[in-house]
Amino acid sequence: MRVVSSLCFKRTETRDNTTLLRLLFFFSVLVSSSSCPDKCVCSTSTVKCVNQGLLEVPQPLPANTKTLHLTGNNISRLTDGSFPVPLELLTDLYLTGNQVELVDHNVFNNLPSLRLLDLSNNRILNFSAQAFPDDNKLLDLNLSRAFYNRTSMDEFFNMLRHDRALHLTHLDLSNNALVVLPEGTFSRLFNLTSLSLQNNSLIFIRNGTLSVPPLHELDLRDNALRELPNATLMDFSLKPGLRVYLSGNPWLCDCNIEDLVAWLKHSEQVADEQNVTCSDPDVMLRLPLLQIEHLKLECTFSGDMKGVLETSYVFLGMVLALIGVIFLLVLYLNRKGIKRWMYNIRDACRDHMEGYHYRYEINSDPRLANLSLNSDI
Numbered sequence: 477m478r479v480v481s482s483l484c485f486k487r488t489e490t491r492d493n494t495t496l497l498r499l500l501f502f503f504s505v506l507v508s509s510s511s512c513p514d515k516c517v518c519s520t521s522t523v524k525c526v527n528q529g530l531l532e533v534p535q536p537l538p539a540n541t542k543t544l545h546l547t548g549n550n551i552s553r554l555t556d557g558s559f560p561v562p563l564e565l566l567t568d569l570y571l572t573g574n575q576v577e578l579v580d581h582n583v584f585n586n587l588p589s590l591r592l593l594d595l596s597n598n599r600i601l602n603f604s605a606q607a608f609p610d611d612n613k614l615l616d617l618n619l620s621r622a623f624y625n626r627t628s629m630d631e632f633f634n635m636l637r638h639d640r641a642l643h644l645t646h647l648d649l650s651n652n653a654l655v656v657l658p659e660g661t662f663s664r665l666f667n668l669t670s671l672s673l674q675n676n677s678l679i680f681i682r683n684g685t686l687s688v689p690p691l692h693e694l695d696l697r698d699n700a701l702r703e704l705p706n707a708t709l710m711d712f713s714l715k716p717g718l719r720v721y722l723s724g725n726p727w728l729c730d731c732n733i734e735d736l737v738a739w740l741k742h743s744e745q746v747a748d749e750q751n752v753t754c755s756d757p758d759v760m761l762r763l764p765l766l767q768i769e770h771l772k773l774e775c776t777f778s779g780d781m782k783g784v785l786e787t788s789y790v791f792l793g794m795v796l797a798l799i800g801v802i803f804l805l806v807l808y809l810n811r812k813g814i815k816r817w818m819y820n821i822r823d824a825c826r827d828h829m830e831g832y833h834y835r836y837e838i839n840s841d842p843r844l845a846n847l848s849l850n851s852d853i
């Protein structure tokens with residue numbers, strides 16, 4: 477305030493226009509650093525600009541902002557200009573439901589304290605691997621239903637593999653139509669304790685994908701998993717305190733699932749084990765894996781299928797050849813009888829044809845047509 481009054485004093489002395497402008501600018505900066513942007517509600521350190529149809533991050537934001545809610549707007553591009561002024565205290569940022577398409581490089585460079593970022597329910601096409609600064613402190617990242625399609629996640633996975641997200645403890649990747657996790661996706665997330673992959677389309681978990689993070693909670697519900705290999709079960713077993721969710725997958729209950737069933741029965745890590753059920757073969761539909769007895773399991777769809785098929789084709793071929801040989805043999809031995817039989821047939825045919833010929837002549841006689849019709853009835 478002292479600065480302001482001294483400027484006021486100066487102004488009355490010189491009556492200089494430029495000083496007046498400078499004063500106005502200075503005053504507006506003073507006011508804005510503590511005032512609330514248009515369409516926002518501010519309380520102590522929380523700023524809420526929710527469902528306002530905003531097209532950009534509102535400016536300027538109070539310098540003491542710690543939590544910023546920008547949920548339900550229309551901020552489709554996040555660029556290095558989205559946060560032009562450093563917000564040293566900002567820790568929590570919510571950008572849910574903004575149709576975000578671009579997360580460009582250096583977006584979050586001016587948010588050095590950022591801990592929680594919620595980008596769920598967007599349609600990100602382009603997520604730069606340099607979106608976060610090298611020394612970011614991000615712990616909690618929500619990318620549930622955030623990506624446009626699988627291809628648009630590649631850059632993000634690159635970022636995970638390259639030290640930029642080292643501190644992450646919570647990662648939500650649910651609802652993203654993921655089919656496979658690229659190799660080494662989580663191998664540098666040494667502090668990751670909670671990972672949600674729920675409602676993707678994962679068909680398998682590559683060896684070692686989950687071996688590094690010290691997970692406490694892993695959600696694999698509603699994917700397309702048919703089996704879990706021993707190596708993955710071992711990874712799980714090595715994590716004390718882990719809770720895994722496995723229901724809603726189309727488990728294939730043939731002999732290959734024995735290891736999983738045995739593990740389910742003695743492990744206490746599966747939180748929803750009652751709901752882990754078979755979807756193949758049909759006779760076992762919806763049968764809980766826990767109720768399977770080893771004797772029941774058949775290898776109908778076993779990994780050895782190719783070998784089995786090959787053997788059965790060879791066998792079938794041999795049987796057909798044998799039948800063919802026997803047939804030829806019978807023909808040969810019976811050749812006289814067959815000749816006789818064919819003559820008989822020929823004679824029979826000839827007789828038949830003559831009878832037909834005769835009838836045809838009667839029918840074609842118009843005078844007799846009515847007669848023959850009547851006789852048919």
Ligand SMILES: *[C@@H]1O[C@H](CO)[C@@H](O)[C@H](O)[C@H]1NC(C)=O
Nearest residue numbers: 529530531549550551552575
């Ligand atoms: C969001 O903004 C785009 C222009 O950037 C506009 O075309 C679109 O209609 C807006 N959508 C909503 C729901 O406001």
Ligand SMILES: *[C@@H]1O[C@H](CO)[C@@H](O)[C@H](O)[C@H]1NC(C)=O
Nearest residue numbers: 578580581601602603604628
């Ligand atoms: C993603 O962003 C980069 C750089 O900003 C650009 O070169 C590229 O064309 C973008 N890709 C898509 C699909 O928008």
Ligand SMILES: *[C@@H]1O[C@H](CO)[C@@H](O)[C@H](O)[C@H]1NC(C)=O
Nearest residue numbers: 572596597618619620646648
């Ligand atoms: C991520 O966001 C979705 C939708 O906004 C929400 O349902 C989910 O609980 C969030 N995940 C976490 C781990 O907070």
Ligand SMILES: *[C@@H]1O[C@H](CO)[C@@H](O)[C@H](O)[C@H]1NC(C)=O
Nearest residue numbers: 601623624625626627628629
């Ligand atoms: C994802 O979307 C982009 C842009 O529309 C397209 O070029 C790409 O082929 C899509 N990828 C998949 C796997 O659908």
Ligand SMILES: *[C@@H]1O[C@H](CO)[C@@H](O)[C@H](O)[C@H]1NC(C)=O
Nearest residue numbers: 641642643644664665666667
């Ligand atoms: C992991 O967390 C511990 C404390 O829980 C911290 O000391 C360590 O620096 C973190 N490691 C990384 C890579 O963030």
Ligand SMILES: *[C@@H]1O[C@H](CO)[C@@H](O)[C@H](O)[C@H]1NC(C)=O
Nearest residue numbers: 621650651652653654675676
């Ligand atoms: C699962 O994800 C798909 C998109 O991949 C989405 O359409 C569907 O609503 C999601 N289901 C649930 C229960 O969230």
Ligand SMILES: *[C@@H]1O[C@H](CO)[C@@H](O)[C@H](O)[C@H]1NC(C)=O
Nearest residue numbers: 682683684705706707708710
């Ligand atoms: C996965 O690990 C198992 C045992 O550790 C090994 O037999 C198998 O070949 C591995 N598979 C791949 C794809 O690396």
Ligand SMILES: *[C@@H]1O[C@H](CO)[C@@H](O)[C@H](O)[C@H]1NC(C)=O
Nearest residue numbers: 705706707709710735736738
């Ligand atoms: C899987 O692991 C169990 C126990 O560690 C072992 O008995 C079983 O033979 C293994 N199965 C395969 C296919 O390696």
Ligand SMILES: *[C@@H]1O[C@H](CO)[C@@H](O)[C@H](O)[C@H]1NC(C)=O
Nearest residue numbers: 721723747748749750751752
């Ligand atoms: C199992 O599924 C039922 C019905 O879908 C649900 O109500 C129940 O909470 C589930 N149990 C567990 C442990 O997930």
